[in-house]
Amino acid sequence: MKKEKRHAIISQIISENSIATQDQLLNILQEQGIKVTQATISRDIRDMHITKSPDFNGKLRFVVYHQDDRNPIQKLLDNAQIVGLSITQVQFINVIKTIKGSGNAFGATIDELKFPEVIGTIAGLDSVIVISKDEADAKKVYDVLSDYINAKELEPL
Template sequence: MKKEKRHALISQIINENSITTQDQLLFFLEKYGIKVTQATISRDIRDMHITKVPDFNGNLRFVVYHQDDRDPVQKLLDNARIVAISITQVHFLNVIKTIKGSGNAFGANLDELDFPEITGTVAGLDSVVVISKDETDAKKVYDMLAKYINTKEVEAS
């Protein structure tokens, strides 16, 4: 099977099923009579920009990433409304808690922006640490994001 047709089938499988591992994807492909190696699946995942996102139960599943033509700042702020739970400024750091499984993607959104107030980010499963060079820059980051994070209690130190 040609790569383009395999990619279309992979996209269909991912859209119709909750696929959480490459082995599951291989299993579904075999049900359609397609035998490929783990290396081929890994390349397909990379080429198709397949990523994992949390489903409604918080379990990570594959989705095909589609190019987002929104302005990167607007994309970050929209995502903050959806996945960010809280933000806390601690000296020159901001700690952002996210819904389970969204920390890495939200950190990547921040990294995309190349804000001068952000020296770097460290992201995990459900949190992002935003590092600034000083408290003034950290406060600017906090002020930008805090109004978009839907929390009952947003803290600043």
């Protein structure tokens, strides 16, 4: 099966089902008679920009990350206001805490912009680490995002 057709089928499966793992996706594809390996599924997930996001019940599920028509910088700032909880600069790194389930998508938004001040990001369920080459570049990233991230008092565990 051609990759484009498989991607269309995967997109449809993800939009119609609550899929949380690659194994679940692989099983559904196999039930539909589509022979595919775990490695192929992993590549498809990467190529299709599939991330995990909470559904209405707070359960994490796969979603296809779609680009939108907003100016990329405006998209980043809008997302920072919506999902950003706090930002802390530690030397050449910025640590951004997000609402649960939003770290990966927010990290992808930062990566998409290819800022010269950002070497790379590492994202998790509720945080993004933004790595810069030096403190000056990290400060520029902090200055741009800190005005848009709602720094709230974090509740102790």
